[in-house]
Amino acid sequence: MINPGIFLGIFVQLALLGTLDAVTGLGPLGWIAGAAYGVAVGGFLTYGLNRSTARSLGPADAVTLGRSGLVGCVTALVVDTAGRETVTMVVIASVALALDAVDGQVARRTGTASPLGARFDMEIDAYLILILSVVVAQSLGPWVLTIGAMRYVFVAASRLWPWLNSPLPPNMARKTVAAVQGIALVAVVSTILPLWAGFAVTLGALGLLTWSFGRDTWWLLERHAFAATPAEVA
Template identity: 55%
Template sequence: MALNNTYEARLVQQETAVGAGVQVLLLALLGTAIGMGPAGWLTGLAFAIATWAVLSRALHRTRPRSFGPANRVTLGRAILVGGVTALVADSFESSPPVTLLVGLTAVALILDGVDGKVARRTGTSTALGARFDMEVDAFLILVLSVYVSTQLGPWVLLIGGMRYAFVAAAKAAPWLNAPLPHSMARKTVAAMQGICLLLAGADLLPHLANLGVVLLALGSLVWSFGRDVAWLWRNARNTRTAVPVLEVPAEASMETSETSVEGIEMLELAVR
């Protein structure tokens, strides 16, 4: 059994290596098509190496029996995000075709609704897959906010940086790590960010319209995070103020019950 698990683990690791190879191939195609400069190449390669290293480490810890079809879809999205990242980095040196950047981003956003459905239909939903999907989404939003910030101003970076600021805050305030209840509003706001930033980045609308779209995205994100933080704070307070209730066994004798009650009163006084 141990040998079989080791063999399957190697197959899983091979899939991540293939993903890194496909990422390099995509960068080569982009470089040939637009003459991508050093900034785009280095950023794209750094993204590919970092994705392979982090994903390989996570797989080594969880040791799944297979990589899974849903994770393959997410890995494909990550490859597209790597291409978008390279194009955005290259945009600081030259002007890459906007249609190419918009096309890669649009496909990545469309596939965002696919990997979850595949996981549910195939019964392969895992905590690792959900985290992988979330991290790819968050990084794409960060990259798009960097790109749009060159057009509308550095304040747009608040959209991409808010989730990372929340993670950093949770290091100092562990109560922020508590699980949140399911919320369709939270999912809708998260999906809006990519669509709004893509629309603004495509530069199809007048400047004021692009500004309004991005402000709408930022406002909804602030509301969503604010609501979640408020819920987590109330949950933490309720947890801290909860007093354990000690019950007296019903079948105990009168003498034992009186002794138990006295003991409980002493414990309650000590807690208070």
């Protein structure tokens, strides 16, 4: 049975798409993409709730779910309008990025932080970066897709090397680098930067992301190697 909060999230997604349609004239492809995204998010959340100790979504999860609805609208615009609604896309993506700082604060202040909520938040961020990288790649080249794909390549690699799934220590630099990706991509999508500056900003963001993933992977590798080393016999 679908959780009422998740059902409400799907309804909000459809309502946001309806509003977007009234503003931009969203076509069938946009509706299909946005609605499919909303249903997929609902399905993954239902799966996550069934596997976790939580039985309902917390207040921070509600914020993330609302942010997810905005990301669904960005998806619809990317699929349907082929860049014709750049201003609308930039505004919606910017609000979604800004709200990323809200759900964490809500979780801490209400004492409702959970592994599911943290994972939900991370996956929404990763998907937004992926869809924005698709837009930027249209002007700067397919290499930009590396930014959006890196998280998913890491997840795929963890299937082969399970030690990559080990928990990482909290790190502000990691969070900052992730935030920079979204900000940089939105700035380039907005076309406020000349092409050469957009190229430089995007390349710099990719460099930071590569460094961040590389550092975390090295830390996990060292931890795995240490755990696999037999203890010395006294």
